Amino acid sequence: VVLSGRVSLFRGRYVFESPEWELVEGGELIHTGRLVPLYPLTQGLRPRQVRKLMKQVIDQWAWQVEDFLPPQVRERCRLPELPRAIAQAHYPEDEQAKDSARRRLAFDELFLLQLGVLDKKRDWQEKQAGNPFDIKAAVLDAFINSLPFELTGAQRRVTEELLADLGRPRPMSRLLQGEVGSGKTVVATAALLAAAASGYQAAFMAPTEILAEQHFNTISALLSPVGGKGEEGAYMRSYPGILSRPLTVALLIGDIKQARKQKLQQHILEGDIDIVIGTHALIQKGVDFHRLGLVVVDEQHRFGVTQRSALRQKGLSPHVLVMTATPIPRTLALTLYGDLDLSVIDQLPPGRQVIKTKWLKPPQRENAYSFLRRQVAQGRQAFIICPFVEESEVIEAKAAVAEYQHLSEEVFPDLKLGLLHGRMPAVEKDRVMRRFRSGELDILVSTPVVEVGIDVPNAAVMLVESADRFGLSQLHQFRGRVGRGEEQSYCLLLAQDPSEIGRARLDLIERIQDGFQLAEEDLNLRGPGEFFGTRQSGLPDLRMARLSDVALLELAREEAIGLFQLDPGLEMPEHRPLVNELARVWPKAGEWS
Structure with a gap:
């Protein structure tokens, strides 16, 4: 019998804490003496049962999986063969084998993803003749x-x-990124x-x-x-x-x-x-x-x-x-907009002022309101963003109306306030924004619809309620709504009881003005699925790969570009397994059948 577990001292004697045990019967150990896989369980299943079944499946079937990755790509990138990677991902010999297996499986996902998005770009640029401009x-x-x-x-x-x-005689397909005001x-x-x-x-x-x-x-x-x-x-x-x-x-x-x-x-x-x-x-x-x-x-x-x-x-x-104007981390830009070439305006015009940003605690709310009132008295205007996270847009709109009434009747009864929320007709939204831009309104109370907003040079204060509920990139977008005129501008962030991640965000937005740096931090904090607030559709799921792994993504992209240069239509016989895998991963693409 082999016993495996954490050993501790109890009343002067060494004891095992909840040890795993296994009978030595001449075969390979599954439950002890090795790196042991953890599988999700449903009611009635025990870890030992699942491990035993999975080991049988891996031993019997993993080695029959066809490796679709071209051998030259695998060798250049120092990746194990696919059957071995699958086996070692479940039952690795050691840490190095486990890491190597995960790297291979992550590379496969990113490589297939890049082939798909690059094919979109190739389809647009090479299958259609462009109109080269005679640049004057x-x-x-x-x-x-x-x-x-x-x-x-x-x-x-x-x-x-x-x-x-x-x-050029092929259609341009380019993404231009730049901060608000760049x-x-x-x-x-x-x-x-x-x-x-x-x-x-x-x-x-x-x-x-x-x-x-x-x-x-x-x-x-x-x-x-x-x-x-x-x-x-x-x-x-x-x-x-x-x-x-x-x-x-x-x-x-x-x-x-x-x-x-x-x-x-x-x-x-x-x-x-x-x-x-x-x-x-x-x-x-x-x-x-x-x-x-x-x-x-x-x-x-x-x-x-x-x-x-x-x-x-x-x-x-x-x-x-x-x-x-939404700063997108390079890895996400290469993935979500991989069919576009990338240009970045990473420099603001000289003289653009830093927007003073301050995270305020609940007791400082009255101070924030007083500060906002003083700015209005000096002829400036202000935004107040209310993040109503409700079950439906209808409830959200009602909550926005209630907050607007509270602010206009109890907090700023002597000022002119306007309201903007997602349920308003487009004509009404435009009317409110025009009144704000022309200076008829002192304060605009808004749900996050103002994120992609109008240029109001006279707006000098952005007050964000429950700021910890927003991602860094969204907070940075709100901040970019002010600071467009010559006056010093301010972004005030109110948060009731932020979580650990919420506090981390507020610390970062207070310290960092660079939107691209914030976007990278946001990706690390939230992960790619939440980066835009809703999950992006049309791209294959990533199970093993992380978009924060810039080096592996760029390696996969380089190899995908190289493969299309070698075999633009993926018509070589040795690339048939890869074409079959692409058809499985990109079922809606239509080009891989």
């Missing part, structure tokens, strides 16, 4: 020189990356101008009508110094001084009167409009382009892949630029 350097130089500020080094680098892509819009405007100068139309799609309107005004203001005075309308503006013909920019959103909308749609179809800025209205039936060459999508995670694809269908293989 003189036009772009005139635009950049007319700006009332110097581009940062990062903006210049990313602009060059975009223009290089636009000049200057993504001016870079996107250079790309829009490059399209128009090459004789193509460009579409810019924003997640909300008020953001579309903001982009319309911002892009118009950027083009105005170089373009000169032309037609200035609420929905269409032209600039005669940029190209050999007037450059026309239009706004197409849902609340435009039908007659005007039809007129705009006709102008788009006939090619009279160069740059169209809008919302989902751009992908609706009835909006057809004369010669769509570039699509810019703002805040990608607010749009599904379906919407992105629908806009692409409106042009003959247009170039696509996706922008986000």
